[in-house]
Amino acid sequence: MTKYIYEFGPKRTEGDATQKNLLGGKGANLAEMATLGLPVPPGFTISTECCNHYFDLGKRFPDTLEVEVTCAMENIEKQMDMKFGDKNNPLLVSCRSGARSSMPGMMETILNVGLCSTTIPGLIAKTGNEWFVFDAYRRLIMMYSDVVMEKAEQIKPADGMGIRLHLEMMMNNLKNDKGYDNDTDISTEDMKTLCARFKKKIHEYLNVEFPDDPQEQLMGAIGAVFKSWNGRRALSYRRIEHIPDNWGTAVNVQTMVFGNMGETSATGVAFSRDPATGNNTFYGEWLINAQGEDVVAGIRTPNPLNNDTKNSQNRHLPSLEEAMPKLYAQLFDIRNILEAHYRDMQDIEFTIQEGHLYMLQCRVGKRTATAALNMAMDMYEQGMIDEKTMVCRLDPKVLDDLLHPIVDPAVEKTAVKVVEGLPAGPGGAWGQIVFSSEDAVRWAKSDKRVILVREETNPEDIEGMRSAAAVLTARGGMTSHAALVARGWGKCCIVGAGAMKINTETKELRVGSRVFHEGDFITLNGTKGVVYEGRLKMKDALENPRFQQFMTIADSFRTMEVRTNVDTPEDAKIALGFGAQGIGLFRTEHMFYGSDSDHPLFLLRKMILSKSKEERQVALDELFPFVKQEISATLLVMDNLPVTLRLLDPPLHEFVPQSLENQQEIANALGIDLEEVLKRSALLKESNPMIGHRGVRLGITFPEITRMQVTAIFEACAELIQTGKHPLPEIMVPVTCNEKELEFTHKIVNECHGAILNKYGIQALPYQFGTMIEIPRAALIADKMAKYAQFFSFGTNDLTQMTFGFSRDDIGSFMNDYIDNAILSFDPFETLDQEAVGSLIEIAVERGRKTRPDIKLGICGEHGGDPASVMFCHRAGLSYVSCSPYRIPIARLAAAQAAILN
Ligand code: ADP
Ligand code: MG
Ligand code: MG
Numbered sequence: 013m014t015k016y017i018y019e020f021g022p023k024r025t026e027g028d029a030t031q032k033n034l035l036g037g038k039g040a041n042l043a044e045m046a047t048l049g050l051p052v053p054p055g056f057t058i059s060t061e062c063c064n065h066y067f068d069l070g071k072r073f074p075d076t077l078e079v080e081v082t083c084a085m086e087n088i089e090k091q092m093d094m095k096f097g098d099k100n101n102p103l104l105v106s107c108r109s110g111a112r113s114s115m116p117g118m119m120e121t122i123l124n125v126g127l128c129s130t131t132i133p134g135l136i137a138k139t140g141n142e143w144f145v146f147d148a149y150r151r152l153i154m155m156y157s158d159v160v161m162e163k164a165e166q167i168k169p170a171d172g173m174g175i176r177l178h179l180e181m182m183m184n185n186l187k188n189d190k191g192y193d194n195d196t197d198i199s200t201e202d203m204k205t206l207c208a209r210f211k212k213k214i215h216e217y218l219n220v221e222f223p224d225d226p227q228e229q230l231m232g233a234i235g236a237v238f239k240s241w242n243g244r245r246a247l248s249y250r251r252i253e254h255i256p257d258n259w260g261t262a263v264n265v266q267t268m269v270f271g272n273m274g275e276t277s278a279t280g281v282a283f284s285r286d287p288a289t290g291n292n293t294f295y296g297e298w299l300i301n302a303q304g305e306d307v308v309a310g311i312r313t314p315n316p317l318n319n320d321t322k323n324s325q326n327r328h329l330p331s332l333e334e335a336m337p338k339l340y341a342q343l344f345d346i347r348n349i350l351e352a353h354y355r356d357m358q359d360i361e362f363t364i365q366e367g368h369l370y371m372l373q374c375r376v377g378k379r380t381a382t383a384a385l386n387m388a389m390d391m392y393e394q395g396m397i398d399e400k401t402m403v404c405r406l407d408p409k410v411l412d413d414l415l416h417p418i419v420d421p422a423v424e425k426t427a428v429k430v431v432e433g434l435p436a437g438p439g440g441a442w443g444q445i446v447f448s449s450e451d452a453v454r455w456a457k458s459d460k461r462v463i464l465v466r467e468e469t470n471p472e473d474i475e476g477m478r479s480a481a482a483v484l485t486a487r488g489g490m491t492s493h494a495a496l497v498a499r500g501w502g503k504c505c506i507v508g509a510g511a512m513k514i515n516t517e518t519k520e521l522r523v524g525s526r527v528f529h530e531g532d533f534i535t536l537n538g539t540k541g542v543v544y545e546g547r548l549k550m551k552d553a554l555e556n557p558r559f560q561q562f563m564t565i566a567d568s569f570r571t572m573e574v575r576t577n578v579d580t581p582e583d584a585k586i587a588l589g590f591g592a593q594g595i596g597l598f599r600t601e602h603m604f605y606g607s608d609s610d611h612p613l614f615l616l617r618k619m620i621l622s623k624s625k626e627e628r629q630v631a632l633d634e635l636f637p638f639v640k641q642e643i644s645a646t647l648l649v650m651d652n653l654p655v656t657l658r659l660l661d662p663p664l665h666e667f668v669p670q671s672l673e674n675q676q677e678i679a680n681a682l683g684i685d686l687e688e689v690l691k692r693s694a695l696l697k698e699s700n701p702m703i704g705h706r707g708v709r710l711g712i713t714f715p716e717i718t719r720m721q722v723t724a725i726f727e728a729c730a731e732l733i734q735t736g737k738h739p740l741p742e743i744m745v746p747v748t749c750n751e752k753e754l755e756f757t758h759k760i761v762n763e764c765h766g767a768i769l770n771k772y773g774i775q776a777l778p779y780q781f782g783t784m785i786e787i788p789r790a791a792l793i794a795d796k797m798a799k800y801a802q803f804f805s806f807g808t809n810d811l812t813q814m815t816f817g818f819s820r821d822d823i824g825s826f827m828n829d830y831i832d833n834a835i836l837s838f839d840p841f842e843t844l845d846q847e848a849v850g851s852l853i854e855i856a857v858e859r860g861r862k863t864r865p866d867i868k869l870g871i872c873g874e875h876g877g878d879p880a881s882v883m884f885c886h887r888a889g890l891s892y893v894s895c896s897p898y899r900i901p902i903a904r905l906a907a908a909q910a911a912i913l914n
Contacts, residue, residue, distance in 0.1 A: 016062040017080045020046045021054025021267075023091050029354075034059050036262030038110030041374050048353060050346055050371045054091050055105065055266030056084040060112070063238045063260035071239065078231065084265070085230075092267055097226035101138060102131035104148070104268040107233035109240055111261045114375055116496045117471040118249045119261055120159040120240040122233045123303060124152040124268060126226040144273050146203035147195070151303060153210045153222060154179050156229065161218050163243060164236035175217055179210050194312060196301050230265070237263045245471045251831055252478060254838055269370040271363040272303050278364040279304045280332065281491040282317055284347045285357045287379045287499060288435055288490070288539075290386030293320040294347055296360075297489045298332050304361060304372065307491060309468075313508065314489045323434060325508050326489075339369050350374055355396050356405070357387055378499045380438040381406075381413035382539075389558055400912045403566045408879040408906040413439060413502035414559060415901060417550035419537045427544040430534060431512055431523045434490055435541035437498035437505030441482035442535040442547040445528055447516045449476025456480070463534055465521055467514050468507075469494040477503070482536045484543060486512040504538035563591070563901065566908035572885065573892035574903045575654070577872055579603070580642075584649040587897040591904055594654040594740075595646070596805060596894020597872035600721060601662050603642045612638040613667070617674070618681050620664050621692045625716065627682065632720040639721060644728035647739040651732075654740045656805060656872070656894075658784065659721055659757075660710060661746040663701035668693045702819065707747025711757055718760050726768035729777055742780040744805060749789040754781075754800035782868070785856050786810035794856035798863035805894075806853055808873030808881075812840050815849050841874065844881035853888050870894055879906035886910035 018026040018035055020043040027035045027043035035043065039057030046052040058077070065074050085105075089095050094103035104126040109119035127135070127149045135145050158176035162169070169175070183195075186206060192198050198206070211222045223229050240246060241261040250257065271279030282296025296317035299306050307314050315329040316322045318340065322331065333340045343362060346369075350358045359377030363370050379387065388405035391397045397405070419427075419440035443461035446452050449472065452464045456479035464480035466473065468487040477483050477497060482504035485494045489508055498505030513522040519530040528534065535548040575594040576587035579602035584595065604613045612635065619631035647655055669675045669689075679689045698704035711718035722743065729739040745757050758781055769777060781800065785791050786807030794804065813820045820841055830836040844850060853871075860867045870892040875881035877899030885893050886907060895903050 013076055014061065014065075014074070015080075016059050016074065016077055017056050017084045018043065018059065019054070019056045019084060019087060021052060021088070021091060022046060022049075023054065024087070027057065032112050033259075034061060034262075036060055036110035036112060036264075037114055037375055038108060038373055039262045039264050042264060042266070042372075044353075045350075045371050045374055048349060050349070051369060052371050053267040053269050054088050055264055056088070057110075058234065058263040058265070060260035060262045063241060063262065064258060066235070066238045067242070067260075071235070073231070073235070081230070081234070081265075088267055096126055096230070097128075097131060098134065099130045100134045102126060102134050102226075104131075104135075105230070105265050106268055107230070107237050108264040108266065109237045109261045110264055111241070111255075112259050113253075113255065114378075115246060115249050115253075115255070116378075117308070117493050118240075118246045118474075119243065120155075120163070120237055121305075122152070122155045122159055122236070123305070124148040125156075125229050125233050127152050128224045128226055128229070130224075131226065139273065141273055143200040143203060144270065146200060146207055147198075147272050148268075148270065148303075150183075150203060150207050150210060151305075152229075153207060153214070156233065157210075157214045157218065157222065159240065160232045160236040161214065161220060161222075164239040167218065175214060178213060178217060182206065182209060182213065195306075234263050234265070237261065245474060249471075249474055252474070254843075256837060257834055266372075269363050269365045269368075269372075270303070271299075271365065272301055273366055274301055276336075276364070276367045277301055278332070278336070279307060280314070280317065280362055280364075281307050282343070282347070282360050282362070283357060283377045284351045284360070285377075285383075285387055286320070287357070287359075287377055287383055288438065290379065290383035290390065291320075292390055294318060294344060295321050295490075296332075297321065297326075297491055300335070304363060307489070308493060308496075313510070314491075324432060325434060325510060336364070336367075339364055339367070342369050346371065351396075355391065355401075357383075378496060380499055381410035381502050382438055384410060385414060385559060385562060389562060399565055400569065402562075403569060403905070404909050404912060406562070406905060408882075408902045408909070410502050411901045411905060415552065415898065417441075417552060418539065419535060419544075420549040420551040423549045424537065424544070427535070427548055428546070430526070430528075430543040430545055431509045433484070433506040433509030433541050433543070434495070435537075435539055436490055436492075436495035436507045437483070437501075437503045437538045439502075439504045439539060440535065440537050440548070440550055441504040442533060442550070443481040444531050444533055445521060446476075446480070446530060447514065447519050447521075449473040451530070452476035452479045463536065465512075465514060466494070467516075468492065469497070477501075482506075482538060484509060484512075484534075484536060486510060486514055498538075504536050506536055506538055506541050506543060509541075509543065563904065566905050567591075568908075569911045570904060570908040571911045572882075572890060572907040573870075574900055574907060575656075575870065575872075575892050575894035576897050576900060577876070577894050578646075578897060581645040581649045583897060584646050587900060588649070590897050590900035592653075592897065592900055593892070594656075595650055596656050596870050596876070596892060597744075598643075598646060598655060598657045600639065600643075600658060600660050603638065604667065614674075614677065614681075616667055617669050617678050619717075620667055620696070621678055621682065621689060623692065628714065629716055632716055636720055636724055640724035640728050643725055644732065647728060647732055647741065648737065650739075652738045652740065654742055654780075656742040656744050656782075656803075656870075657725055658744045658746050659708070659718060661707050663698065663704055663706045664710070665693075665696045665698060665701055668696055702813070702821075708745050708753045708757060709747065711745075711760075712753065715760055718757060719764060722761050722764040723768065726764055726777060726779075727772075729779070730768050730772040730774055733774060733777065734772065740778065742782060742803060744803075745781075745783045746807070747786065747810075748783045748797065749787040751793065751796040751799055754783055754797060758800050780868070784810075784872070785853075786814070788815055788852055791852040791856040792859075794859040795863045798860040798867055801860075801867070802864070803868035803870070804856060804860055806856070806869075806871040806873065806890075808844060808849060808853075808871055808875045809841065811852065811873070812845060812849050815845070815852060816840060843878050844873075844875040844884055846884050850884055850888070853890075857889055868892075877903050879903075879909075882906035883910045883913075887914060 029044035280298025297314035318333040361373035392402040575596035576592040577597040622628035782803030876893040877895030
């Protein structure tokens, strides 16, 4: 019999923080806090395994579950000296979702389960607080009808609204009619009537009665939490975050504690350090007389926890430190206990019931990139963590944010301010205003940068938030949904800009007398919380000395080198600034694309359209000085560092002139007529150019093309050597699948090398000869390839293309369907497919080394800048990864972490 239930609480706790896979993050940490002796209301966790079995059984509970639940409930009842469903002393519980990793607001939680016509009078008698009981009941009705009766049943509301919205509207209408500002102002009588009306509405709208049996409520809630794992929001969040579908969620059933029992009760959320800056100050928000969801939902502006948390929006509200000093001191102690125990910043939920503090959740808190860096360095300097832990604390992906733009402070001084809010997500961003998540997605698809402006965001907005350059909301605090999600993604975000009046119908945003429309440009400074008019200039984040220090420590652990993919001396310089240790891929053909490429491109075309060897040689001779000059300039910047120069790679037809003017020009240059040019161009047309006459194949047909390039490389080197430089060229042959191709090419290279030594009268001109491994066949016969190749560079873009048989230029039309249908959990062109492409690399490494033990191995595809792929490269034993300049810090950190973790 599988054990599905694990208890936690002051008396008996079965799990601990290491069991996140089984108990989910929330359950594992509740158990850990209970063991630490913190005041956790008793409860139990139903495992993620049970969730998976539930789905395997076609959304049915395993047979033994209900008995196990009943047993576990009895244990809670004993501890609490209360009884679930009892008419005098009723126990109420919450049913809380909790997956392995936190998915903020993506799944469901239901509070106050067990309230019904039998238990309501008892609870009123016991607490003497009728208002509280009906407030709790209306919350149960709202949550339960929405989550259990509608969403879990997959009912698509015909009117597009859904029961929750209807109930919220009823409550708002009541508040308006009676002039109540806050939920807490609603009278007991009105609350009671509201509950009755709610139940009537539910019956009308969903055609079923609201369940009045506690056991039915409990099992219904448990099933609904399981089902929320496969809810639409949770699914799209998992796609974005690459979370596997088979993790499942746990359900935590926990004794209710009530923050809504009056003025001595409260609820709040806190971070053990400031999640925006990383400052070592306790940070949080709380609400008096409220239940947990209220703080996150942004219903009222929450109070500041303490002085450190005061800001322009909440300065007038009393802090917990001021209002309940004793409880604040207790909470502060708990903060210290948790930090010392977890040795990381904690995000905690607490509730105060009539002067008693309870802990309801803790987890490692989401933070901005800046905060992550500062906390890691601070904790290391405080002796809380060691160097290795510090290096692993920064997710390589967030480096993007650290290095990414901020609003140029010089421009900001004179910019026109629109409104201020809370700085919820870091950095700066400009974009065009849109008012709905759908519009954000649509506009972004047509390559517009948008700022999603909302009253407040909810989990339904997730895709719009993702598409937007930044998010701006009128309501909500630093722990609101928008803030939490934005921070997790490192997205620029401002919340609680209360002066904004948003009209989603007319698509207008008003601040005072000023009006902004959809499509207007605004700029956000998410680090300060200020919104400006128009599109302000951005600036790269400064050379932060703390960041440099961090990277120096990280580099000391790294064993793989990090090189860069660049084609110009300018980019090479930028790459050196980011710490490149050489060039892993220099694409010769790029000199025919970029700026100043007109003339070389013309000469290349002339060469391509030449018919005889003589004609071609003339064109090659004219091209030669350009190729030599480009290579020489880059080798000079990278003096003393290896530079992998790839021989001409792309399909020739890419260079065939298309316009009449260009065609005529070539005709004149070759002394032939236009018709002949067209005829020769037509001959170059291929059905499958990607796997056509390109790469090494070109050099087999036209050895003079190889000869020209290699001579250019060696002459450039010879001349640099004569001026006292140390060029380290590595000649790389692309698109090979056979060792004879390498033998053939190597012979040419050797001849040219000898000729240049002679010509310049120099003793030595060191170089390496190698190949790209980008065709599966080449990987499989790597032992043979290594006879000639002194190095392999895995061209993982093409290797992925040819392993999957996916054309990388055409996947756009179907990749989303693969992801949506969970056929692939990631795009293999973004993250290396370790299963098959990775196997090919491992095979090539092993076989290549058999022939040549000291063979140099690297990767030069886009994957070289993807942290997960870098980790793989380390495990596969590669000597270096190569990536675009801006991704170098990411690759450096990922490589350091790979070395530490392996
Ligand atoms: P989420 O994962 O969305 O944060 P939670 O399960 O943490 O959902 O619950 C939502 C809110 O309800 C939180 O503020 C939490 O503290 C509160 N809550 C959950 N269980 C209880 C309980 N047993 N007693 C009081 N408040 C609770
Ligand atoms: Mg929570
Ligand atoms: Mg290629």
